[in-house]
Amino acid sequence: MIFSTLEHILTHISFSIVSIVITLHLITLLVNEIVGLYDSVEKGMIINFFCLTGLLVTRWIYWKHFPLSDLYESLIFLSWSFYIIHMILYLKKQKNNLSTITAPSAIFTQGFATSGLLTEMHQSAILVPALQSQWLMMHVSMMVLGYAALLCGSLLSIALLIITFQKDIIRIFYKIKQLLLNESFSFSEIQYMTEKGNILQSASSFSVRNYYRFQLIEQLDHWSYRVISLGFIFLTIGILSGAVWANEAWGSYWNWDPKETWAFITWTIFAIYLHIRTNKNLQSVNSAIVAFIGFLIIWICYFGVNLLGIGLHSYGSFTLTLT
Numbered sequence: 485m486i487f488s489t490l491e492h493i494l495t496h497i498s499f500s501i502v503s504i505v506i507t508l509h510l511i512t513l514l515v516n517e518i519v520g521l522y523d524s525v526e527k528g529m530i531i532n533f534f535c536l537t538g539l540l541v542t543r544w545i546y547w548k549h550f551p552l553s554d555l556y557e558s559l560i561f562l563s564w565s566f567y568i569i570h571m572i573l574y575l576k577k578q579k580n581n582l583s584t585i586t587a588p589s590a591i592f593t594q595g596f597a598t599s600g601l602l603t604e605m606h607q608s609a610i611l612v613p614a615l616q617s618q619w620l621m622m623h624v625s626m627m628v629l630g631y632a633a634l635l636c637g638s639l640l641s642i643a644l645l646i647i648t649f650q651k652d653i654i655r656i657f658y659k660i661k662q663l664l665l666n667e668s669f670s671f672s673e674i675q676y677m678t679e680k681g682n683i684l685q686s687a688s689s690f691s692v693r694n695y696y697r698f699q700l701i702e703q704l705d706h707w708s709y710r711v712i713s714l715g716f717i718f719l720t721i722g723i724l725s726g727a728v729w730a731n732e733a734w735g736s737y738w739n740w741d742p743k744e745t746w747a748f749i750t751w752t753i754f755a756i757y758l759h760i761r762t763n764k765n766l767q768s769v770n771s772a773i774v775a776f777i778g779f780l781i782i783w784i785c786y787f788g789v790n791l792l793g794i795g796l797h798s799y800g801s802f803t804l805t806l807t
Contacts (some may be wrong), residue, residue: 536565566590626722633715746785
């Protein structure tokens with residue numbers, strides 16, 4: 485009873501802090517000059533990390549199994565993993581740029597997990613026979629840690645693509661605006677601004693702004709590669725341990741289950757990413773495009789397959805509660 489009450493309290497405290505942190509984070513994105521709010525966001529992230537840690541430990545003690553038996557606990561653990569990556573980058577003094585990607589990943593994942601959509605899954609249950617194994621902690625924790633690192637690294641690569649093709653994106657938005665407005669004045673003004681911007685840009689190609697832009701791209705490329713490499717190691721360990729566990733539980737190392745198949749596709753995509761990084765002739769944009777594809781594949785593997793509720797991993801399926 486005590487652990488159940490404590491779990492309930494930690495869940496509500498954590499969700500309340502997430503709501504506050506989301507508000508503060510949106511304000512800091514709009515107004516960069518408010519340094520005090522940024523510090524408050526970081527303090528909220530630290531408090532939330534300890535709340536999630538306490539929540540996972542409480543469920544572990546109360547339900548007498550490692551808290552990775554269903555999708556709700558998996559989402560909480562995924563958010564907890566995002567927090568770890570965020571704090572590592574924060575301690576590495578990368579807070580100004582990279583935290584704008586890692587912080588929302590942790591916050592929104594936790595917010596979705598603790599929202600009313602997954603109310604029916606908040607209560608754990610007795611483990612099915614297939615999950616009553618010591619391999620549960622090894623396999624699932626490595627997989628979720630791998631997903632978290634790969635998702636964060638992929639988001640860094642996506643940010644790299646956005647910054648690299650920023651001019652093309654702006655040009656596309658200008659064309660869309662031209663088609664929507666269809667006004668000669670707006671078109672001439674936009675054309676003038678574009679031509680003026682091109683002249684200024686060509687005249688100041690080695691300006692301070694371009695220098696910092698280049699530095700930011702290098703930083704995103706560096707950290708995305710490191711984080712994805714770490715996630716690939718976790719994913720490899722998770723797949724191998726899962727194969728051993730499958731042999732013990734079902735008598736076969738590989739069953740071509742939908743979850744297993746998509747996990748193998750995910751592993752293949754990021755193996756291609758790492759292979760591209762070994763070729764110095766290829767630009768970082770090529771690997772970033774592969775990482776973007778991998779980002780989509782991960783969500784299909786982690787979340788999309790669970791929506792189907794089929795296969796040997798169907799215990800992770802869920803039904804959304806909209807009432």
